[in-house]
Amino acid sequence: MTAVAAESGAPAAPSLPSSPGPLVRARWAVSDTLTITRRNLLVWLRVPAFLVFTVVQPVMFVLLFRYVFGGAIPVPGEYVDFLIPGILVQTAAFATFGTAIALAQELKKGVIDRLRSMPMARSAVLAGRLVADTGRMLVTILIVTGVGYAVGFRFDNGVLPAILMIVLATVFGLAICCISAYTGLAIGDEESVQAFGLIWIFPITFLSSAFVPIPTMPGWLQAFANNQPVTYVIDTMRALARGGPVEASLWKSIAWLAGIFVVFLPLAVRAYRRAS
Amino acid sequence: MTQDGSGPAILVEGLVKSFGEVRALRGIDLSVPHGTVLGVLGPNGAGKTTAVRILTTLLRPDAGRALVEGHDVVREAAAVRRSIGLSGQSAAIQEELTGRENLEIIGRLYHLSWPHARSRAAELLKQFDLLDAADRAAKNFSGGMQRRLDLAASLVGQPQVLFLDEPTTGLDPRSRLGMWDIIRSLAAGGTTLLLTTQYLDEADELADEIVVIDRGLVIATGTAEELKGRVGGDVVEFTVPDRSRVADAVTAIGKVGEGEPNVDAETGVVGVGVGGRGSEALIEVVRGLDGAGVETRGLALRRPSLDDVFLALTGHAAEETEETGGRRGRASKKRASKNRASKKDAGRAAS
Numbered sequence: 001m002t003a004v005a006a007e008s009g010a011p012a013a014p015s016l017p018s019s020p021g022p023l024v025r026a027r028w029a030v031s032d033t034l035t036i037t038r039r040n041l042l043v044w045l046r047v048p049a050f051l052v053f054t055v056v057q058p059v060m061f062v063l064l065f066r067y068v069f070g071g072a073i074p075v076p077g078e079y080v081d082f083l084i085p086g087i088l089v090q091t092a093a094f095a096t097f098g099t100a101i102a103l104a105q106e107l108k109k110g111v112i113d114r115l116r117s118m119p120m121a122r123s124a125v126l127a128g129r130l131v132a133d134t135g136r137m138l139v140t141i142l143i144v145t146g147v148g149y150a151v152g153f154r155f156d157n158g159v160l161p162a163i164l165m166i167v168l169a170t171v172f173g174l175a176i177c178c179i180s181a182y183t184g185l186a187i188g189d190e191e192s193v194q195a196f197g198l199i200w201i202f203p204i205t206f207l208s209s210a211f212v213p214i215p216t217m218p219g220w221l222q223a224f225a226n227n228q229p230v231t232y233v234i235d236t237m238r239a240l241a242r243g244g245p246v247e248a249s250l251w252k253s254i255a256w257l258a259g260i261f262v263v264f265l266p267l268a269v270r271a272y273r274r275a276s
Numbered sequence: 277m278t279q280d281g282s283g284p285a286i287l288v289e290g291l292v293k294s295f296g297e298v299r300a301l302r303g304i305d306l307s308v309p310h311g312t313v314l315g316v317l318g319p320n321g322a323g324k325t326t327a328v329r330i331l332t333t334l335l336r337p338d339a340g341r342a343l344v345e346g347h348d349v350v351r352e353a354a355a356v357r358r359s360i361g362l363s364g365q366s367a368a369i370q371e372e373l374t375g376r377e378n379l380e381i382i383g384r385l386y387h388l389s390w391p392h393a394r395s396r397a398a399e400l401l402k403q404f405d406l407l408d409a410a411d412r413a414a415k416n417f418s419g420g421m422q423r424r425l426d427l428a429a430s431l432v433g434q435p436q437v438l439f440l441d442e443p444t445t446g447l448d449p450r451s452r453l454g455m456w457d458i459i460r461s462l463a464a465g466g467t468t469l470l471l472t473t474q475y476l477d478e479a480d481e482l483a484d485e486i487v488v489i490d491r492g493l494v495i496a497t498g499t500a501e502e503l504k505g506r507v508g509g510d511v512v513e514f515t516v517p518d519r520s521r522v523a524d525a526v527t528a529i530g531k532v533g534e535g536e537p538n539v540d541a542e543t544g545v546v547g548v549g550v551g552g553r554g555s556e557a558l559i560e561v562v563r564g565l566d567g568a569g570v571e572t573r574g575l576a577l578r579r580p581s582l583d584d585v586f587l588a589l590t591g592h593a594a595e596e597t598e599e600t601g602g603r604r605g606r607a608s609k610k611r612a613s614k615n616r617a618s619k620k621d622a623g624r625a626a627s
Contacts, residue, residue, distance in 0.1 A: 019355070028387055031384070031387070032384075032385055035381060035384045035385055036385075038381075039370065039373070039377075039381050042372075042373060042377065043370060043372045043373065046372040046373065046413065047372055109366055109367070109368055109369075110364040110365070110366050110367075110368035111368045111369070111370065113329075113332075113334055113362070113364055113368060114362060114364065114368040114429065114430070115385070116333070116334055117332040117333060117334060117357060117360065117362040118357055118382075118385055118386065118433065119354060119357040119358045119386065119387075119433070120385040120386070120387075124385075
């Protein structure tokens, strides 16, 4: 162990530049974010359970609703065409459980303390988390879309609207990711974070137009389901995939998503700064 | 060794921090010269971790100031972060990744180039005896290996000042000794070290100077020898194997000691303070016991331990302050459970 003293203990050779300029700092912010992104994706690939939750579970939902529940749910047109946009949004929202849990774990284990005590870009931990989780989400969305195609779903409205639909689902997922990141950092305890996630993510996805036509719900529930962002996003996605009027629900979706970013991104950043 | 060539590596003046109603630090002063080891000793909830978190820029103090390598931890936090390393109470590593990947990622976050990050990781794995396990997921490491990896991670940036928050809490005795060796060699290499501990023997073993903290205040400062001196001299200690003769032994040495002998009826250990009369008192004790015909084992003259010191300074033993462990305000809930766990580990390590 004498080698420790000889090679790393001595402060004789500090390898870090003393005071970086703004340009260097900007470059570091990008490279630090990429490093954290890479780390998070590596972790995701290493843990089979994570892969099951992000890939197998959504696929099972598709099969379950397509072949088990779907026949009992009357919709205009084919149920599978109704279903896939709903499943995609549900998948994106559920994927953010992982965001909240991972941040809570890192907080508890002291990983975030270590990173905050290092001369790295402060924005990188949160940014890297959002980039990695959004990338992960996009992979899931593409897989689910592919499985949807295999069980009869079709884009009838051209390539560009189809791409827009995927983009909208991903941006929606990123917005929910910001909320989850905030809850993970603010609550800071894995189990509580998970329980809290159930309390809000389940209702907003199921009390929407995701799986059933809203007019089949009781009146008081319709009032909620008709006026919440998940419904607007799903309706927009259906219109993009199948054709039909897009504008009204698109603008409402954009307004909601912008509102979520404006409120929750700063909240998440603040929670990260104060995290203890 | 400091950037401006003067001043201590760590300087703390009047540091105050409260969490709501709870006053975690109530005005602490510290000064750590370059290349020395400061042991911050105190029970759970004394404010040790709060102090470390302020010095490593993770918390802002309410009042007072703290400088590390001459840089203010609030106003020049970025400069402070470039000169410090932190190894906290739990192993802050990514368990799903390998030891090597953990260190390489930290190296990249210190803005080393990929080849440099790789070679630095390899160097540290070798130094910390982790080469064999380097490419296994860290979750398969033993507790001692995880802590070594965590310490290695804190050294990636070659810090001038290293903060170790309870570096051996929860380790088994053997890993603990290994960690002590590493810490000693770091100190020998010239790194300034601040280490917190609730183990009195650990501070005694590793620290050049010890600061005793209790309930957010520094209650004593000095070398281990100076602190022991405060208890007032030496202790003659022996064991009476035949428990029924303990009372006879106490009677036999009654006039030798200063004050009442300290008797542990369960183990048969008898200790008596003899002030500065060391060897002279030892002979008297031997004569007295011989005269009474009491058989003893392990008769010795010893300097008081830091346990004796803590008791003398605070009026309570270091291990008996569980209720103060929860007095941390916002962090209390999270830490209380950890404290309970570490207390259990402490008991195991001590036995």
